[in-house]
Amino acid sequence: xxxxxxxxxxxxxxxxxxxxxxxxxxxxxxxxxxxxxxxxxxxxxxxxxxxxxxxxxxxxx
Amino acid sequence: xxxxxxxxxxxxxxxxxxxxxxxxxxxxxxxxxxxxxxxxxxxxxxxxxxxxxxxxxxxxxxxxxxxxxxxxxxxxxxxxxxxxxxxxxxxxxxxxxxxxxxxxxxxxxxxxxxxxxxxxxxxxxxxxxxxxxxxxxxxxxxxxxxxxxxxxxxxxxxxxxxxxxxxxxxxxxxxxxxxxxxxxxxxxxxxxxxxxxxxxxxxxxxxxxxxxxxxxxxxxxxxxxxxxxxxxxxxxxxxxxxxxxxxxxxxxxxxxxxxxxxxxxxxxxxxxxxxxxxxxxxxxxxxxxxxxxxxxxxxxxxxxxxxxxxxxxxxxxxxxxxxxxxxxxxxxxxxxxxxxxxxxxxxxxxxxxxxxxxxxxxxxxxxxxxxxxxx
Numbered sequence: 001x002x003x004x005x006x007x008x009x010x011x012x013x014x015x016x017x018x019x020x021x022x023x024x025x026x027x028x029x030x031x032x033x034x035x036x037x038x039x040x041x042x043x044x045x046x047x048x049x050x051x052x053x054x055x056x057x058x059x060x061x
Numbered sequence: 062x063x064x065x066x067x068x069x070x071x072x073x074x075x076x077x078x079x080x081x082x083x084x085x086x087x088x089x090x091x092x093x094x095x096x097x098x099x100x101x102x103x104x105x106x107x108x109x110x111x112x113x114x115x116x117x118x119x120x121x122x123x124x125x126x127x128x129x130x131x132x133x134x135x136x137x138x139x140x141x142x143x144x145x146x147x148x149x150x151x152x153x154x155x156x157x158x159x160x161x162x163x164x165x166x167x168x169x170x171x172x173x174x175x176x177x178x179x180x181x182x183x184x185x186x187x188x189x190x191x192x193x194x195x196x197x198x199x200x201x202x203x204x205x206x207x208x209x210x211x212x213x214x215x216x217x218x219x220x221x222x223x224x225x226x227x228x229x230x231x232x233x234x235x236x237x238x239x240x241x242x243x244x245x246x247x248x249x250x251x252x253x254x255x256x257x258x259x260x261x262x263x264x265x266x267x268x269x270x271x272x273x274x275x276x277x278x279x280x281x282x283x284x285x286x287x288x289x290x291x292x293x294x295x296x297x298x299x300x301x302x303x304x305x306x307x308x309x310x311x312x313x314x315x316x317x318x319x320x321x322x323x324x325x326x327x328x329x330x331x332x333x334x335x336x337x338x339x340x341x342x343x344x345x346x347x348x349x350x351x352x353x354x355x356x357x358x359x360x361x362x363x364x365x366x367x368x369x370x371x372x373x374x375x376x377x378x379x380x381x382x383x384x385x386x387x388x389x390x391x392x393x394x395x396x397x398x399x400x401x402x403x404x405x406x407x408x409x410x411x412x413x414x415x416x417x418x419x420x421x422x423x424x425x426x427x428x429x430x431x432x433x434x435x436x
Contacts, residue, residue: 006298007288008094009125012109027105029097035290 001047002039003054004032006061011038014059018042023050063388063424068210068237068366068415070259070266074319081318082265086311093310094287104310111313112300114320115262115270118328119254120245125299128271129308133236134160135281136255136271139303140232141165141204143278147172149201152192155179155399156209156216161234162398165204174199177399182359185217193224202230202252207238211397211413213339213366214359215242222250230275236260239270240319241335241364243328246274253278258312261331263418264319268312277302331418335365338416338425342367345429352432355404355411365416368395371435376410379432383412386431390414 005011011027018025018040025040042050054060064072085107093104112127121127130136141164145151153165155177169175176195181187192203203225208215215238222231230252238244239256240263246254252275258264280295284305289296296302323331343360346352351372356363370376380392393410394401401407414428 007125007286007296007301008105009109009112009300012106013124015106016109027102029102029287031290034292036288038288 001044002041005038008038010059014040014054017053065414066389066391067417071263071417075263075322077318077322078315082311082315085314092307108313111317114317126273128300128303130269130271132269133255133257136269138164139281140253140278145173150174150197150199151202152176152195153204156206158210159396189217189220200229202232204232206234208364210237211395211400212368213363215362215364219249240323241331258316262319265312265315268316335416339363341422342425349432368411368413376412379412388428
């Protein structure tokens with residue numbers, strides 16, 4: 001499962017938020033429609049909890 | 062050697078800062094925010110951690126609002142040139158550095174109205190009154206140093222922030238105050254705060270921060286950010302909006318180590334130490350015959366800087382004599398022309414001693430002994 005972010009600051013913040021909640025995430029970067037974006041890759045089993053946390057902090061695009 | 066030129070740049074740097082820069086350069090030369098490999102991601106994480114650590118020192122919660130810049134001058138230019146238009150009115154003071162005055166002068170030539178108020182050294186409330194009474198309908202900002210680089214006078218930032226009209230922005234030059242004066246942007250209603258890494262923040266030269274606590278100014282520089290690369294316009298999101306080009310990871314490693322060092326030590330401890338040294342130096346220097354201390358009228362609100370002259374000597378001569386005794390000070394002019402004009406020292410200049418966290422009273426004793434021998 002991947003979540004996309006507009007920049008590395010948001011991705012790193014997201015990683016830190018998930019880490020605090022005990023969810024491990026891998027940060028990566030690749031190109032998309034508007035250019036490059038960052039993503040956090042997490043295990044499928046944490047998908048809902050991670051999405052809720054990232055959304056709560058206004059990080060999801 | 063005795064180093065009393067910390068107002069220009071602090072020396073020595075804390076050992077963790079020195080180690081962090083060297084060790085980063087040894088282990089990772091990758092470009093943060095450009096590639097997707099592990100070294101680039103490690104660099105991106107370092108930069109994020111730097112933003113968080115610096116932000117924490119100033120009560121900033123949003124890492125994206127901590128903009129990494131090459132120095133305080135760059136930060137000040139970004140704000141001053143990026144916010145105002147012809148017809149706007151800006152208030153500033155006669156204690157400002159050229160990094161504030163020159164961009165303001167540039168704007169003045171383009172139709173921005175700049176009003177310089179004369180600081181009341183002995184009574185901060187009078188200074189605040191002067192600033193407030195200069196506010197007009199078209200006043201957009203008050204730009205003020207937190208602590209003068211030339212005379213060490215701490216300005217009443219908190220009171221200005223509390224009493225200024227809501228729609229007037231408060232821009233603070235924290236070049237001398239950052240890391241030495243407890244600062245909380247939201248509590249003190251500071252909208253923009255500019256600071257170098259290498260002064261009281263005790264980091265390396267080549268780094269600085271612009272803390273944005275209001276709307277983002279227009280960028281000063283446009284270019285690659287590693288994001289939204291297919292768009293030809295500059296990304297609107299912070300920090301990329303104001304950060305084009307490769308960020309200096311080794312400098313950030315040093316800034317991170319410095320911020321952690323200061324956080325552990327506490328800014329208030331550094332503040333108290335610098336105040337104690339200032340008071341001690343003032344009392345000791347009063348014993349030097351023919352010395353003029355320019356900070357007598359505000360000695361209780363002076364932090365870490367003492368400007369002086371000795372009758373019969375040019376300031377440069379004093380600087381040379383002290384250097385021969387292994388004491389580093391700054392002499393001449395100090396990039397704050399309005400203060401020199403006010404004190405009548407445009408030609409003669411001033412000698413400035415400026416303290417850092419590692420200076421001691423014993424060093425002040427040695428310095429005073431050398432000056433006493435002059436007479």
